[in-house]
Amino acid sequence: MRRGIPTAIAVTVGLTTLVGYLFAPLVPGLAVHLLFIRWAAILAAVAFLLGILNLFSVHVGRVAEMRREWPYSLILILAASLVIIIALLEQQGPGGRAMTWLFQYTLFPLEASAASLLLFFMVTTAYRAMSRRPTGYTFLFLLTIVLVLLGAIPFSASLADPLSQVRHWVVNVFATAGARGMLLGVALGTITAGLRVLLGIDRPHSEREP
């Protein structure tokens, strides 16, 4: 009973929203799902705040008990507090001058630096794949990479045109077909998994039995 009522509410709201999305174009005025979406946005904001408070409580506990790697927790608490204080003082949300400066000169460079490492990881991955498991698929994988890369390099017209055509063919036929097939499967999986959640079979409405 304790879990039954929240589950019933969640299932009713979820199914109503689904029906609203699917039949709104056919039934003018069927807009109750939009109301639920607005409520969900407010609830999500409150839940996010709770998530942040939970994060703070875990790290404050770690610092208080001087557990392993507690200095990192202290840095997290100080950095998060600083950003929150600046945002509150500025009262302009994430678009404020100080907040923009913070994002532009601390977060974005860090993120860009981390993302730039991806290229080197890709090269070492390809090398390792060849050295460890040189199967037919590995050769095909590398041949495709080389062909697509060569097709993108601006050689002279006599060499670039055929390579560009090969690249175009590989990307538009094989890669697109493969990606679409996978996306179609993901969409179907999302539908069935989503229905399990909406019907109360899966998380977050159901806890496992002992």
Add this chain to the structure above:
Amino acid sequence: MALVGALIVLVTIVLILLFTRRIQSGRPVHVRAIPSLASLPSLAGKAVESGQTVHVSMGTAGVNDNRTIATLAGLAVLDELADKGCVYGSPPLVTVADPLLAAAAQDSLRQAFARHSRADEHDPTRVEMVSPQPAIYALGASSRLEADATAANVMIGSFDTEALLLAGPVAQKGIPQVFGSDNPQAMALLVAVVDNPIIGEEIFAAPAYLQGRPAHLASLAAEDWVRLGIVALVLLSVLVHTLLGVSLF
């Protein structure tokens, strides 16, 4: 198009209900083999035997966006690994990129300990929020694995290409990995470093493999039948367009 969507959803619901009744009446349903999912329980066992831990990552999405379902698939895997790990006092190490997901993961571990009457052993710091930025998350989680003795790395959820920053170094150390994502670009990269990756929608089959409840198995079977129907429709559409020049969709 909304009508087509409604039709697919209705057919899927009917098939799930039909297959659930069929399974409950004792008639078997064929479930395709996914070796990586089948290996998950043994990974937890090996970790316990070696005195090490299993690292679990549920992707860089949260639990309140359009990739939530993939994250929930990761949570289902965490439920299972937490259950196995808590029995032997070796709960998984979890890294997340979203504060809400951190709370959900802590709840998963708390429930696992409570189920085995060991609630007092629950340690919320086994779940670590690294960063909401995908690349920084991947690098942070990777360095976290360096610090802990890790027997296996399980990554199931919604990952972008940055997942390679985590899976690459783990593969170099020879640590067994299970990887599954709903993102084709991430799969294209990770297939080079992970043996038997879980491809695309197979991540949503995790609850069916790990918990085996009739509704889970039924949804997997329903998904396969709906897929067959869509493939047949695509082929029919191509045939009609080629022969008659008429587009069905």
